[in-house]
Amino acid sequence: MKTTDKIIADYKSRFMAELKTKNPGETEFHQAVSEVVDSVVPYMVQYPYLMEQKVLERMVEPERVIMFRVPWVDDRGEIQINRGYRVQMNSAIGPYKGGIRFHASVNLSIMKFLAFEQTFKNALTTLPMGGAKGGSDFSPRGKSDAEVMRFCQSFMTELQRHIGADTDVPAGDIGVGGREIGYMFGQYKRLRDEFTGTLTGKGQYWGGSLMRPEATGYGACYFAEAMLATRGESFAGKRVCISGAGNVAQYAAQKAMRLGAKVLTLSDSDGFIYDEEGLDEEKMKFVFELKNIRRGRIKEYVTKYPHAKYFAGERPWRIPCDIAMPCATQNEIEKTDAENLVKNGCFCVTEGANMPSTPEAIAIFQGAKILYSPGKASNAGGVATSGLEMTQNSMRLKWTAEEVDQRLRTIMADIHEACIKYGTEEDGYINYVKGANIAGFMKVANAMVEQGLV
Numbered sequence: 326m327k328t329t330d331k332i333i334a335d336y337k338s339r340f341m342a343e344l345k346t347k348n349p350g351e352t353e354f355h356q357a358v359s360e361v362v363d364s365v366v367p368y369m370v371q372y373p374y375l376m377e378q379k380v381l382e383r384m385v386e387p388e389r390v391i392m393f394r395v396p397w398v399d400d401r402g403e404i405q406i407n408r409g410y411r412v413q414m415n416s417a418i419g420p421y422k423g424g425i426r427f428h429a430s431v432n433l434s435i436m437k438f439l440a441f442e443q444t445f446k447n448a449l450t451t452l453p454m455g456g457a458k459g460g461s462d463f464s465p466r467g468k469s470d471a472e473v474m475r476f477c478q479s480f481m482t483e484l485q486r487h488i489g490a491d492t493d494v495p496a497g498d499i500g501v502g503g504r505e506i507g508y509m510f511g512q513y514k515r516l517r518d519e520f521t522g523t524l525t526g527k528g529q530y531w532g533g534s535l536m537r538p539e540a541t542g543y544g545a546c547y548f549a550e551a552m553l554a555t556r557g558e559s560f561a562g563k564r565v566c567i568s569g570a571g572n573v574a575q576y577a578a579q580k581a582m583r584l585g586a587k588v589l590t591l592s593d594s595d596g597f598i599y600d601e602e603g604l605d606e607e608k609m610k611f612v613f614e615l616k617n618i619r620r621g622r623i624k625e626y627v628t629k630y631p632h633a634k635y636f637a638g639e640r641p642w643r644i645p646c647d648i649a650m651p652c653a654t655q656n657e658i659e660k661t662d663a664e665n666l667v668k669n670g671c672f673c674v675t676e677g678a679n680m681p682s683t684p685e686a687i688a689i690f691q692g693a694k695i696l697y698s699p700g701k702a703s704n705a706g707g708v709a710t711s712g713l714e715m716t717q718n719s720m721r722l723k724w725t726a727e728e729v730d731q732r733l734r735t736i737m738a739d740i741h742e743a744c745i746k747y748g749t750e751e752d753g754y755i756n757y758v759k760g761a762n763i764a765g766f767m768k769v770a771n772a773m774v775e776q777g778l779v
Contacts, residue, residue, distance in 0.1 A: 329370060332370055333367050333370055336370075336376075337362055337363070337366050340362060340366075340381065340382070341355070341358070341359060341362060344358055344385060348434075348437070351433065351434035351437060352434060353434045353435050353437075353438040353655060353656075353680075354434045354435075354437040354438045354441065356438065356684065357438040357441050357442055358385050358441060359684070360680075360684065360687075360699075360758065360762070361441075361445070361766065362381070364758060364759040364762035364763055364766075365381065365762055365763055365766045366381075368747075368763050368766075368767075369381065374774065375770055375774075378773075378774050380773055380774065381766075383773060384415060384441075384766075384769065384770070385441065387413060387414045387437065388413050388414065389411075389412075389413040389487075390410075390412050390413075390433070390437075391409075391410065391411040391412075391413070391484075391487050392408065392409070392433070393408070393410075393483045393484075394406055394407070394408060394409070395407040395408065395409045395461055395463065395476065395479050395480045395483070396479060397472075397475045397476045397478075397479045398475060399472055400471060400472055405476075407461050407480075408461060408462055409459070409460075409461045409480050409483060409484065410431065410433065410436045410458075410459055410460055410461065411436075411457065411458075411459035411484060411487055411488075411493070412433075412436045412437050412439075412440040412457060412458050412459065413440070413457045413493060414440035414441055414443065414444050414455070414456040414457055414458070415444040415455050415769060415773075417455060417769050417772035417773045417776060418447070418448060418453055418454065418455060418768060418769060418772050419447070419452070419453035419455050420453075420454065420455055420489075420490075420491055420492055420493055421454075421455045421456065421457035421488075421493035421494070422447055422454035422455060422456065422457060422494050422496070422708060422711065422712070422715075423439065423440060423443040423447075423457040423458040423459070423495065423496070423708070424443075424458060424459070424495065424496045424497055424498030424501065424708075425458075425459045425460050425461075425498055425501045425505075426439070426458070426459070426460035426461075426498040426500055426501060427460060427463050427464060427465055427500030427501050427505065428460070428462070428464055428499050428500045429462055429463075429464045431460045431461055431462045432462070435460075435655070436458050436459065436460060437458075438679075438680065439458035439498075439679055440456055440458035441456070442456075442679055442680060442700070443456035443457060443458055443708070444456025444765070444769060445761065445762065445765030445766065445769070446700075446701040446702075446705045446708060446765070447705075447708055447712075448764075448765040448766075448768040448769050449701065449740045449743060449761060449764060449765045449768075450705050450712060450736055450740065451736065451739060452736075453712075454494075454708065454712050454715075457493055457495070458498075459484070459495055460498065460500075460501075461476075461480060463476055463480075463500075465500050465501075465505065466500075466620075470504070473504065473505060473508065474508045477505055477508035477509045477512065478509075478511075478512040480509065481508075481512040481513050481516070482512065482516065484509075485512070485513050485516050488513075489521070490521040490523050490715075490718070490719075494523055494524065494711070495509075495523075495524055495525075496525040496526045496707075496708070496711045497526040497572075499571070499654065501526075502571075502572060502617070503526065503538075506527060506528075507528060509524060510523075510527060510531075520532075522714065522715050522717075522718025525537070525711035525714045525715060526711065526714075527714070532717075533714065534710060534711075534713055534714035534717055534723075534724070534729055535723070535724065535725065535729050536710055536726050536729040536730055536733065537707075537710050537711065537714055537729075538576065539576040539579075539580075540576075540706045540707045540710035540711075540729075541572065541573045541576070541577075541677060541704050541706050541707030542572070542573045542574065542575065542576025542577035542578070542579070542580060542652070542677060542706075543577075543580045543706060543730070543733065544703070544704065544705060544706015544707065544709065544710075544733055544736075544737050545573070545577050545650060545652070545675055545676070545677040545703045545704055545706060546577055546580040546584060546675075547580075547706065547734050547737040547738070548675060548698060548702065548703040548706075548737045548740065548741060549648065549673060549675040549698075549703065550584065551737070551738060552673060552675065552698060552741070552755075552757075553648075555696070555755060556696070558673075559584070560581055560585050560586040560648070561585035561586070562585060562586070562587075563585075563586045563587070563646075563647040563648050564586070564587050564589055564645065564646040564647045564648070565578075565581050565587065565588045565589065565646060565647070565648045565650060566589055566590045566641045566642065566646040566650070566671075567581070567588060567590055567591055567592075567641075567649075567651075567677075568590070568591075568597070568640060568642075568650075568652055568653040568657060568678075568681075569591065569592060569593070569651075569652035569653035569654075569677070569678065570591045570593050570612060570616050570623045571593075571616065571652075571653075573652040573678065573707070574591055574592075574650075574652035574653070574677065575612060575613060575616065575617075577652050578604055578609060578612075579609055581648075581650070582603075582604060582605065582606070582609070586648065587603035588603055588604045589601065589603060589641075589644055589646060590641035590644055591612065591623055591626070591641075592623060592640060592641055592653060593622055593623045593653075594653075595622055595623070595624060595637060595638070596623070596624060596635055596636050596638055596639055597635070597636055597639060597640060597641040598623055598624070598627060598633050598634065598635050598636075599633060599634045599635075599636065599641065599644055600626075600630065600633040601632075601633075601634075602632065602633075608626075608630060611626070611629055611630075612626065623635075624637070640657060640658075640662060642658060642662035642665055642666055643662075643665045643669070644669075645669035645670055645671075646666070646669065646670070646671050647670060647673065648671065648672075648673045648674075648675065649673070649675075650674075650676075650677050651674070651676055651678050651681035651682065652678050652681075653678055653681065654678055654679075654681065655678065655679055655680045655681060656680065656681065656683050657678070657681045657682075658674075658681055658682040658683065658686045659683050659685065659686055660683065660686055660689060662686060663682070663685070663686035663687075663690055664689055666690075667689060667693045672695045673695060673697075674695065674696070674697045674698070675696075675698050676698060676700035676703050677700070677703065677704045678700055678704065679701075679704065680699075680700060681700065682697075682699075687699075687758065691756065691758075694754055696755075696757075697757060697758070698744070698757040698761075699757060699758050699761055699762075702744055702757055702761040703757075705736070705737070705740055706733055706736070706737055709732075709733060709736045710729060710733055713729055713732055713733075740761070740764075743764035744760030744761050744764065746760065747759065747761075747764045748760020748761070
């Protein structure tokens, strides 16, 4: 007679071995699935129907994977070829929903990991959205507006066959901001001859929601506030290190500052800046203009503010801080970074990016019993507000910024409560990874069971 621990260990081992055999070389996808498996399998064995129905086995298999070529012409008249993706992972609780990423690193493994994570994240918001992700190995960096437009139009010429307001609603992600969403929406409208809420993150004058640009960064701060409150703490007077300098990082920095924190760092793929005095509204105005209008590099910050320091080729995690908010990309906090953060006094890590901490780093955080939240919980504010944009589009209404912000706060508070419900351990420590994984999994799993074997 097998013990429960033996049943769990055997299931995990067999499951991951089969996943890796079926999906060779997809390391990011393996990592994302492994984290969920570790959390949910001990819970699943208490409910045999989940194992009998092979819900987890179905959940890791995308409902549809679309890959396509994207030909376009650059400003020199030369033909360029990129690869496009859309991974429609799970539609059990609503139409597919997830961002589009334009970055040289994009491949099938990254798309599948992001779509899998998105399924859980969307479930946590309590809004009716399934999980998907898409993108291309095209990078907008260094491209002219005309080149970006031609690429986006070619990309959407194929993608439009597979999306729609009640089927799949893409949004932005790394490399895809308001400019790219605008070009893609224009081409979608041109080809389909319809004006629907098929994309979110749209401009304010043509269907976009107020607060959408701020939502991911603000939502991460709202989640961090709730985490800090469990220990009688707040942002007031805390030192905060933030990675990234794009949309999420910008608004996480802005909100953290307004909540009384001193934000010390921002970064991009070339390095990071450290401002010992802390960022303020004037400095953030410069960052917004630098990154969103001039599309410059973060090292230019030290030209404007010479007292700050720039560290080329490094990440900001050796700078002493109380709160760390990784808002750049996956696996940016490795074991050594986590050790440095804990050693230097960091007691709260709130992820604004998708899977920015390696498994080894997460083990360090949880071993030290610091507050640590996975991106699928703390960066869900962006997709939550995209869901609110979908609602406004369907109703042909536009809510005020205050209405959207209040709904966002409520959603982040609800996600935090779900994490506490499923993640509080016997010693009182809140395991936000376990809480988020189980809460998201159960909502999707029960929907799948109730809808039959499809």
